Amino acid sequence: MEASVKIVSISNNSKIFVAGHKGLVGSAIVRNLEAKGYSNLVMRTRQELDLQDTLAVNQFYTEEQPGIVIDAAAKVGGIHANNTYPAEFIHDNLVIQNNIIDGAYRAGVKKLVFLGSSCIYPKMAPQPLKEEYLLTGSLEPTNEWYAIAKIAGIKMCQAYRKQYGFDAISLMPTNLYGPGDNFDLQNSHVLPALIRKFHEAKVNGDKSVTIWGSGSPKREFLYVDNMADAAVFLMENYSSDQIVNLGVGDDISIKELAELVKNQVGFSGELEFDSSKPDGTPRKLMDVSLLNSLGWKAKTSLENGVAQTYQWYVQQA
Numbered sequence: 001m002e003a004s005v006k007i008v009s010i011s012n013n014s015k016i017f018v019a020g021h022k023g024l025v026g027s028a029i030v031r032n033l034e035a036k037g038y039s040n041l042v043m044r045t046r047q048e049l050d051l052q053d054t055l056a057v058n059q060f061y062t063e064e065q066p067g068i069v070i071d072a073a074a075k076v077g078g079i080h081a082n083n084t085y086p087a088e089f090i091h092d093n094l095v096i097q098n099n100i101i102d103g104a105y106r107a108g109v110k111k112l113v114f115l116g117s118s119c120i121y122p123k124m125a126p127q128p129l130k131e132e133y134l135l136t137g138s139l140e141p142t143n144e145w146y147a148i149a150k151i152a153g154i155k156m157c158q159a160y161r162k163q164y165g166f167d168a169i170s171l172m173p174t175n176l177y178g179p180g181d182n183f184d185l186q187n188s189h190v191l192p193a194l195i196r197k198f199h200e201a202k203v204n205g206d207k208s209v210t211i212w213g214s215g216s217p218k219r220e221f222l223y224v225d226n227m228a229d230a231a232v233f234l235m236e237n238y239s240s241d242q243i244v245n246l247g248v249g250d251d252i253s254i255k256e257l258a259e260l261v262k263n264q265v266g267f268s269g270e271l272e273f274d275s276s277k278p279d280g281t282p283r284k285l286m287d288v289s290l291l292n293s294l295g296w297k298a299k300t301s302l303e304n305g306v307a308q309t310y311q312w313y314v315q316q317a
Contacts, residue, residue: 003165007239008111010068017042017066019051019100020073024180025115025173028228029070036232042066052092057099061107068235069104070113071097071153078187079142079280086145093149101156105166112168113235114157116150116243118286119143120172128287131172131243140281158241167239171231174247174286178224178305179312191221194258195310198265199317208270209262212277215255220247220285223305226298233296247286248298257302264306 016033020026021043033041042064049060051073075092082089097114104112121129122137134154139147157168181192188196194211201209230246238244252260258271291297300308 003161003163005161005165005167005239008068008167010111010236012037013040014038014068015040015042015064015066016068016070017064018070018072019044019096020071022046023072023074023076024176024178024182024224025227026070026072027180028178028224029072029231031225032228032232051096051099054095054099054103057103058106061103061109065107066104066109068111068113069100069109070115070231070235071100072115073097073100074115074146074150076146078189081187082143082146089143090145090149093146094152097149097153097156101153101160101168105160105164105168110167111235111239112157112166113231114153114168114170115231116154116170116172117147118172118174118245118247118284119147120151120154123281127283128249128285129245130287131245131290134243154243161241169234169238169240170243171234172243172245172286173227174220174222174245174284176222176224176227178309180224181309181313183313190219190254191257191261191306192309192313194261195265195306195313198262198267199310199313201269202265202267206269208272209258209267210272210274211254211258212274213254213279214275215258215271215273216253217279217281218251218253218283218285219257220249220251221257221302221305222247222298223300223302223308226300226305230291230296230298234294238294242290244291244294245286245288246291247288249286249288249292251283251285252302260303261306261310264303264310 123140160166
């Protein structure tokens, strides 16, 4: 028999712990909460609270007694990092989320929002990716360690909801970008890497920029502040064990993306594609019909999002 789940009433004074508030996702969620008038936010840096330390996390919960927890904390990285450090990617993420979810339930937290990733879906799943495709096939081998940890987090939220009536929801964002992104060319994702490449080429007066692969793979990109808006909207309005995809519902080829970034940055040289480099998965598009049916749609166009991200990057450089 499934435990009943009480719908949580949330006010602007509700005490909300945002785990991972320094990262791309967590910082956007904090911006969104503050913009909506939430004034009782609790944050801890890694130095202040080691989320892998179970005793420290439990003590934090006992002392602070947050009413709501948003789990945006994770060890993340690109293909190279996932391939090189599989043990850390599965171990660290499992420990962090176990401590956050179990500790939240035991401390009497009323609602928990767990943030996953689109990499939880099988590598060869049909497109667009529907929520029910979870666990229907093999994962992408290069990041299965991270994906398995995130799947375990989803199942933990579902188990605690089923057994204890704990109001935990799980959200799966698509590829994110925006202010606070990682622009390191060695381990960043494609969009921030393109912004940096085109900016440096413009500054240096280069005649061309080389892009990895053929340019034909298609990817979906969600502006991180839109993702945060969706997460807070669902925190306020959603309670179910069904995971929810967060995305825009359409995608763009890497070649088209490169042209768009080139124009936003103002680089006037040529594009060259190095087909000797891998393309990766041909397509990865999220089905967002559930999210849209709940009353939320992404508002920032890719052009505007890239322009705002580039503006932020230039200010930081």
